[in-house]
Amino acid sequence: MQNDIKKSIYSWALYDWANSAYATTVMAGFFPIFFKSYYSVGTDVTVSTAQLGIANSVSSFVVVLLAPLLGAIADAGSLKKRFLFLFAFLGILMSASLALVEQGNWELAAFVYALGNVGFMGSNIFYDGLLPSVSDDKNVDFVSGLGFSLGYLGGGILFAFNVFMVQEPDFFGFVDKAEAIKASFISVAVWWALFSLPLLLFVEEKKEHKKEKFSLVLAGYLRLKKTFERVTSLKGLFLFLVAYWFYIDGVDTIIRMAVDYGMALGFDSSSLIMALLIVQFVGFPATLIVAKLAEIWDTKKVIYLSLLIYIVIIVFASMMEKVSEFYILAVMISLVQGGIQALSRSYYSKMIPQKYSAEFFGFYDLLGKFAVILGPLLIAGVALFSHNSRLSIASVATLFVIGGVLLFFVDEKEISKEVREALD
Incomplete structure (x- = not known):
């Protein structure tokens, strides 16, 4: 029995190892480079940046629209795996299909990439929904963390191999x-x-x-409406979620657009890829260190420290001139990227009652998916109107500033008390 439990836990966590290859090699790594130099060859760099930003935003918006429906279907337990693999199949098929897109056909490349993102993000909804099937209250943190860590390693290992392939194609x-x-x-x-x-x-x-499928869909949207009304009535909690939405948008935008920005500055693609490897492998231990710092110091203070570092990152990025500076940028990002995501989740968990955790984290996750829309559109808009890539990346700092200002007024202890009084 114990062996069967361990087998299910590691089998579940290996999916993070599996699909993180798409996040590293495709989303963060080669696609932004290849899109600018191959699919959108000959296009002004600011225009191609806008094209990529719009593709990222559209794919995220599609998942946001589908999220209530997907959440309702996920409630019917026997359908989670079926729909996970339906979306995974879409992502897998689109990843392979990118190899068939011809040079200069940026419209088709953006369309295939957007569909691949929908498959990747959609499958993760059901992957998260399977966590209770392989864990209990005692080991859920370990199991969830195991998936996160294997994702870092799996994505990094294949990405490193892919980098070797690209650097030594003759071999x-x-x-x-x-x-x-x-x-x-x-x-x-x-x-x-x-x-x-x-x-x-x-x-x-x-x-x-199992319920009738139509009633599941209707129940999903009704449940979303009820949760939204409940969250918005809790002013302190809602304030944190708005703050989180702004600054996590900045985090996700940097993840998706950093390589494209480096290309716009004329940096060599091989150097940019090596910088991504730095983020991948330095990020894992850095995340653990940041989490430990929060235990010693204070979660909110460490989130603030991370936001400050991100603003420094943006300012530094807007003034970069050399490839060596992009490596420094990669190290800076790797110090805070995983940590701010992990600490935001734990900080939020301190504010909500255990018996409502699934409901409130569902809304939290929905905001996380919504957060990949504004940032890329902001970069795309500034790039198109200013024709200045440095100004477009600098605009992302506004997301961290707004998020930080709103976070200043958040008191997790008062919010926790407010939530308990309202819901108990």
Whole structure:
């Protein structure tokens, strides 16, 4: 029995290992570079930045629109795995399909990429929904953390191999770097599919009473409406969520647009890829250190420290001239990227009662998905109107400033008391 439990836990966590390859190699790594130099070749760098920003925003908006529906379906336990693999299949297929898009066809490349993002983000909704099926109150933190850590390692390992492929295309029998990058998109699809199999085979869902599908959809939207009314009535909690929405938008925007910005400055793509590897492998221990610092010091203060570092990152990025400075930027990002995400979640958990955790975290996750819309659009708009890539990246600082100012008025102890009085 104990072995079966361990098998289900590690099988579940391996899905993070599987699909993080898409997040690293495709979303953060090669696609932004390839989009600018291959799919959108000959286009002004600020225009291609806008094109990529819009593709990211549209895909995120689609998932936001679908989230209530997906959440309702996920409540029917026996459908979680089925829909996880439906969306995973979409992401896997689109990742491989990027290899078929011809040079200069940026419209098709953006469309395929957006669909791949929908598959990636949509599958994660059901992946998160399966967590209660493989954990209990005693080990849920460990199990959730295991998935996070394996995602860092799995995505980093394949990305490192893909970087080697692109830097040494002759060694692998490729004609040039472009062919190696296309092959890396296919390798992501294979990796994602292969390491998803343990979840398919060894994770058993907790069975729940099935309802008629239409009533599930309706119940999902009604539940979202009820939760929204409840959260907005709790002014302190709602204030934190608005603050979180602003600053996490800045975090996600930097994750998705940093490489594109480096390309706009004329930095060599190989150097940008190496910088991403720094983020991937330095980020894992840095996240643990930041979490430990929060235990010793204070969660809110460490979040503030992270926001301050992000503002310094933005200012530094807007003045960069050398590739070596991009490496420094990568180290700075890796120090806070994972930590601010982890601490925001734990800080929020201190404010909400245990018996309402699923409901309130559902709303929290929805905001997280919504947060990938504003930032890329902000960059796209500033880039189009100013024709200045430095000004477009500098505009992201406003998201951290607004989030930080709102966070100043948040008192987790008072909010926790307010929530208990309102709900108990």
